[in-house]
Amino acid sequence: MAGTVNSADRRRAIVAAVYRVLERDGLEGATMRRIAAEAGCTTGSVTHHFADRRELLDATVGAAVEESMARLVATTRREGLRAGLAEMLPLDGHRRQELAVWLVGVQAAARDPELAARLSLRYAAAQDVLVAELHARLSDRADAGAQDAEALDLLADEVLSAVDGVAVYAVSDPARYPPERQLALVDRVLRRTGLA
Structure with a gap:
């Protein structure tokens, strides 16, 4: 043991x-x-x-995705959607490392179809997590009946794409995108999508 x-x-x-x-x-x-x-x-x-570098990279990207998604879900349930999405941003050293791993995984996947397929599955799982959270959040609203599966999927894509973009910009230009600016941009996304 x-x-x-x-x-x-x-x-x-x-x-x-x-x-x-x-x-x-x-x-x-x-x-x-x-x-x-x-x-x-x-x-x-x-x-x-x-076994090799590919397996190690795949395991590392998988760990980063699983850890960030677990934090997103737990934090969203405890503190709300904004706080959950903030878990995807490079607001501290660990999350910067995690994002670096994610970006390297994307880079490697561009040249490796097997890694790309596994990263796609993991990203789809992240999408499913966010769709479930959005569905739970929107079920209390008066227009919940108008939120069909396709609309929720598009909304989740919109929010994830925006937050991913903020995260990439923040890693690329940390002086321009300090934590308070990153969070202000997430606030704008949530207001624009009616989730604030």
């Missing part, structure tokens, strides 16, 4: 190292040797847990 826990812990530590390496060095710099050094282990340990 302890071996299983240690193995899971080691995988998490390696994935956390990939977060840091990707943010600092980008996709090209994320070599197995550099990741192993960042994780404080050997490349043999990395390849023991992940």
Whole structure:
């Protein structure tokens, strides 16, 4: 039993190292040797847990998507939609790393159909989460009957696309997009879509 826990812990530590390496060095710099050094282990340990760089990248992107979506849902339920969407923004160091991982996953998927298919499935799952949250939020409104599945899907796409755009701009130009500007832009999106 302890071996299983240690193995899971080691995988998490390696994935956390990939977060840091990707943010600092980008996709090209994320070599197995550099990741192993960042994780404080050997490349043999990395390849023991992940068959190759593709599997490691896929696991890392998957962890970033799952973690951010879990936070989005939990925070939305606890504090509201605005706070939940803020979980997708690079407002602190961890979320900047997470976004760097997501962007590297998108970059890698552009050249790797298998990674693209898995990223698409994960993004569809994120879309489903947001549609469910929007449906629950809109069910209390008087015009809830007018919100068919296609309208909710489009609304979720609109909100996700806008927040993703804010996040990418914020990573690209942090001086122009400090946290308060990022949140102000999310507020504008929510007002424009009638979700504020």
